[in-house]
Amino acid sequence: MVRVRFAPSPTGYVHIGSLRTALYNFLYAKKMNGSYVLRIEDTDQTRYVEGSIENLINCLVKTGIVHEEGPFIKGNDIEEIGSFGPYTQSKRLNIYNEYIEKLIEKDWAYTCFCSQDRLAEVRDQQKAKGETPKYDGKCRQLSKTEVEEKIKSGDPYVIRLKLPVDTIISFEDMVRGSIVFNTNDLDDQVLIKTDGFPTYHFAVVVDDHLMGITHIIRGEEWLPSTPKHVALYKAFKWEEPKYVHLPNILNDDKKKLSKRQGDVAVEDFLKKGYLPEALINYIALLGWSPDSEEEVFTMEELIQKFDLTRINKSGAVFDRNKLNWMNSIYIKSMENKKLVELITPYLLDTDIILETDFQEKPDYIQMIVETFKEKLNSLSDIVPLVNDLFKEEINFDDEMKEILKGESVPELVKVLTSEIERLDTVTPENIKKIFKIIQKEHGIKGKNLYMPVRVITTGETHGSDLMMIMSILGKEILLKRINSLILN
RNA sequence: GGCCCCAUGGUCAAGCGGUUAAGACACCGCCCUUUCACGGCGGUUACAGGGGUUCGAAUCCCCUUGGGGUCACCA
Numbered sequence: 001m002v003r004v005r006f007a008p009s010p011t012g013y014v015h016i017g018s019l020r021t022a023l024y025n026f027l028y029a030k031k032m033n034g035s036y037v038l039r040i041e042d043t044d045q046t047r048y049v050e051g052s053i054e055n056l057i058n059c060l061v062k063t064g065i066v067h068e069e070g071p072f073i074k075g076n077d078i079e080e081i082g083s084f085g086p087y088t089q090s091k092r093l094n095i096y097n098e099y100i101e102k103l104i105e106k107d108w109a110y111t112c113f114c115s116q117d118r119l120a121e122v123r124d125q126q127k128a129k130g131e132t133p134k135y136d137g138k139c140r141q142l143s144k145t146e147v148e149e150k151i152k153s154g155d156p157y158v159i160r161l162k163l164p165v166d167t168i169i170s171f172e173d174m175v176r177g178s179i180v181f182n183t184n185d186l187d188d189q190v191l192i193k194t195d196g197f198p199t200y201h202f203a204v205v206v207d208d209h210l211m212g213i214t215h216i217i218r219g220e221e222w223l224p225s226t227p228k229h230v231a232l233y234k235a236f237k238w239e240e241p242k243y244v245h246l247p248n249i250l251n252d253d254k255k256k257l258s259k260r261q262g263d264v265a266v267e268d269f270l271k272k273g274y275l276p277e278a279l280i281n282y283i284a285l286l287g288w289s290p291d292s293e294e295e296v297f298t299m300e301e302l303i304q305k306f307d308l309t310r311i312n313k314s315g316a317v318f319d320r321n322k323l324n325w326m327n328s329i330y331i332k333s334m335e336n337k338k339l340v341e342l343i344t345p346y347l348l349d350t351d352i353i354l355e356t357d358f359q360e361k362p363d364y365i366q367m368i369v370e371t372f373k374e375k376l377n378s379l380s381d382i383v384p385l386v387n388d389l390f391k392e393e394i395n396f397d398d399e400m401k402e403i404l405k406g407e408s409v410p411e412l413v414k415v416l417t418s419e420i421e422r423l424d425t426v427t428p429e430n431i432k433k434i435f436k437i438i439q440k441e442h443g444i445k446g447k448n449l450y451m452p453v454r455v456i457t458t459g460e461t462h463g464s465d466l467m468m469i470m471s472i473l474g475k476e477i478l479l480k481r482i483n484s485l486i487l488n
Numbered sequence: 489g490g491c492c493c494c495a496u497g498g499u500c501a502a503g504c505g506g507u508u509a510a511g512a513c514a515c516c517g518c519c520c521u522u523u524c525a526c527g528g529c530g531g532u533u534a535c536a537g538g539g540g541u542u543c544g545a546a547u548c549c550c551c552u553u554g555g556g557g558u559c560a561c562c563a
Contacts, residue, residue, distance in 0.1 A: 009563050044562055116561070123560090132490040133559065158561055176493070185491045185559090193561040200563050224492055224558040247494080247556095254555065282500095285512090289501060293511050312501080315556065319499050322513040332526080374526055439522080450523035466523050 002034025003212050006060075006067070007204065009041040010052040013265035014059045016318065017219060017249045017257055020283045024246060025217045026065045027284070027306035037211060038070030040088040041204070043197045053078060059266045063276040064299050084211040089203050096198040099206050099236075100159055100191060108235035109191055111147045112139040112160045135160065135188045159192035161201075161228060169227040169234075174215075174244045175311045181227040189228050201225060205232040208241060217244040217308075221256075244308055247287050248315040257318055273346060273379025278327040286316045296329055324377035331376050340369050343379050350386040364472075371468040389472065394459035394481060403451050403461070404485070408444045412452055415442060417482050426475050428467040435467075456485050 006022040008014070029036035038060070042048055057073050060066065069082030080087050103109040112135075123133040140162065142150075151157065163183045170180040191202035198206070208216060223245050233240045249257045257264050263272075269279055281297055289312070290297075290305040297305065331339065347353045347365065358365060372385050396404065419434040420426065439445040454466055457478055463469060470478060 007563095011563075041563065047562065112561095119561085127489085130489060134490095156561095160561095173493095179492075181491075187559075190561050195561080197561090199561070204563095219557095220493065221557060222563095227492095245493085250556080252499090256557075285500065287500095291502090293502085295500095295512060314494050316501090317499055319513070322500065325513055375524095435522090446522045454523065462524065464524060469524085 001212075002029060002032040002214050003037065004029045004034065004215050004217055005037040005039050005208070005211065005213050006065075007039040007041050007207075007218075008056060009044065009047065010049060010056060011044075011047045012049045012052050013267055014056055015257070016264050016266055016269070016283065019059070019063065019065070019266050019279075020249065020286060021217065021219055021246060022060060022065050023063075023280060023284060024244075024288070024306075024311075026067075027303055028215065028217065028308060030303040031306050034214070035069060036067050037082065037084070037213070038067035038087065039207060039211070040071060040090075041200060042088060042090045043200060043203050045090070045195070045197065055267065059270075062270065063266070063280055065280075089198070089207065092203070092207065093196065093198075095210070096192065096203060096206055097196075100198075100202070103191070103232075103235060104159070106235055108162050108232075109159050110140055110162050111142065111151070111157050112188075112190075113142075113150055113155050113157045114138055115156075132185070137188065140188070156194045158190045158194055160188040161191050161231065163188055163228075163231060169230050171226060171230050171240065171243055173223075174242055174308055175313055176223075176245060179223070179226070183227075183231075186227055189225075201228050202232070205229050205236075205238075209233070209236070209238045213241055215242045215244060215308075217246065220245040220248055244311070247312055249286055250315045250317045252317060254315070254317065262320075271380075273343070273376075273381070274323065274327050275330045275342075275379075278323070278330040281330075282323045282326045286318065287312050296326075328377050331379070332374055336366060336370055336373070339373060340365060343369060343382055346379050346382050347386070349380075349383050352386060352390050367468060368472055371464050371472060375464060389458065389469065390477070391459070394484070396455065396459065399461060400455045400459070403455050406448060406452055408442070408448055409452050411442060412438065412444050412449065413456070413482060413486065416453065416456075417479065417486075420475060420478055420482070423475060426471050426473070426478065428465075428471050431467040431470050457481055 004025040006018075006025045008018055008022075026036045028034070038057075040053060053071060054073060057071065057078075069084060070087040071078045071080050073079075086092055100109060104111070114135075119135070122136050126133045139160070163186055165183060167183045168180060169183060169186075170178060173179055189201050190199050192198055207213075226243060226245075230240060251257050251261045253261070259265075263269060266279070270276065277298070280299060280302070281295075284297065284302050284306075285295060288306070288310055291307075291310065292305070334342075344358065347368070348355065353365070353368075368386065369382075372382055375385060376382060415438055416434070419437065423430055435449065438449060450466060451461065453470075454463065455461060457466075457470055457473060473481075
């Protein structure tokens with residue numbers, strides 16, 4: 001029975017890389033008919049951000065990566081479900097205490113009284129000498145009675161992992177193969193901090209074991225600390241899980257994707273109008289590829305196709321371009337009614353659409369969405385598209401001025417004005433009729449017709465379907481723009 | 489700097505000893521559309537370098553170079 005977990009710490013927003021880690025865990029669990037667990041790693045109290053657990057769960061649920069064990073949102077509370085709980089590390093302190101005792105008994109851990117100041121000093125000296133900073137092992141030799149006395153007198157202390165000297169520790173990574181370390185290059189990691197909380201390294205091993213986790217799928221930044229975890233499994237004589245270290249997601253500069261260089265928060269992408277399905281689809285393909293050539297997949301299809309052995313080893317640059325393309329595919333294939341629903345908040349962000357328009361002129365809204373649908377990379381793209389259409393000032397560049405100098409333009413303007421004036425409301429149909437009249441009765445057609453009209457009515461040489469655009473603008477604005485041309 | 493990981497076009501990537509080295513995004517053309525777009529067709533661009541192993545290396549091994557990660561009482 002496969003059991004995997006996604007174990008984030010509640011320190012704020014959800015990083016796009018975290019989302020991919022969660023996704024791969026989820027896909028693998030579903031593929032194998034196993035369990036996908038959410039665990040909250042909140043052992044650093046100082047980094048806790050209010051509300052981040054709720055935000056985290058919401059993000060996962062929105063993107064369809066839903067766990068079956070762990071914390072869930074119920075009303076205004078968080079409720080844990082599952083028989084391996086608690087799923088929040090700060091609620092498991094007694095468990096860690098119990099296991100650290102065992103470790104000390106086995107002589108795989110020791111109490112250390114070194115102050116942070118001394119540690120910093122040692123580090124600085126080592127760095128100055130060009131050595132790798134590492135705990136010097138001062139407290140390794142402390143006798144049991146010395147330790148007891150110091151504790152009794154109230155000295156603050158931590159518990160450190162007692163790594164064997166000059167020993168090879170190796171493990172198999174499912175995507176990278178055999179990985180070998182020497183303990184001489186490793187530090188005696190702190191396992192329990194002065195505040196009595198475990199560090200990640202200790203809690204992760206205890207919890208993964210107790211929760212029956214079979215596969216650890218996580219980012220490759222954990223690779224260097226994995227031998228410490230392996231040492232703990234050995235110390236406890238526990239069965240080791242399988243390791244799967246995922247390649248990093250990179251910025252354009254090939255460095256780990258970070259907040260400094262644009263959006264990395266899942267909630268930001270969602271806010272900008274990237275559809276959860278598109279985001280998931282794109283991200284699934286960053287570091288993994290199916291054995292077929294298609295690229296557009298539903299979650300269900302991803303589950304079917306997912307395969308740990310096809311995960312890539314090298315880092316992948318997050319390509320905003322391709323995400324845009326992927327998102328546009330999903331937007332175009334969405335039915336209009338659904339799209340109108342999703343895009344409503346963005347339409348309200350424009351300068352011209354009001355709350356009441358949705359009841360009073362649904363067809364008009366529908367027409368706007370239909371017209372711009374094919375031009376959207378994200379839902380928020382509709383805002384500038386609509387605003388630009390209704391811009392106050394129309395300025396012509398040289399190309400447009402050239403077009404307006406056309407021989408038939410004066411006649412075209414005249415007919416256009418009188419025909420539009422005659423209309424009650426402007427619709428694509430009656431604009432088409434007007435164009436027919438102009439073509440048949442005045443012999444103005446093709447580019448000589450469409451280009452000047454587009455330039456006059458929109459101040460652009462490119463854009464969406466002209467008849468739709470004109471209908472969206474409406475009689476009043478059309479005439480105003482045509483008239484202002486005549487005045488000039 | 490020590491340790492670890494990685495290396496196919498600008499980007500994502502297929503390839504797992506014998507291929508004209510796929511495909512997608514982006515870019516550039518052309519076609520379609522009496523406007524615009526969608527769409528269709530086509531094109532430019534890659535095995536980091538050097539040694540081996542082999543009849544034969546993008547594929548296996550070594551070295552170099554380059555990039556990344558990590559070295560906390562953070563995860």
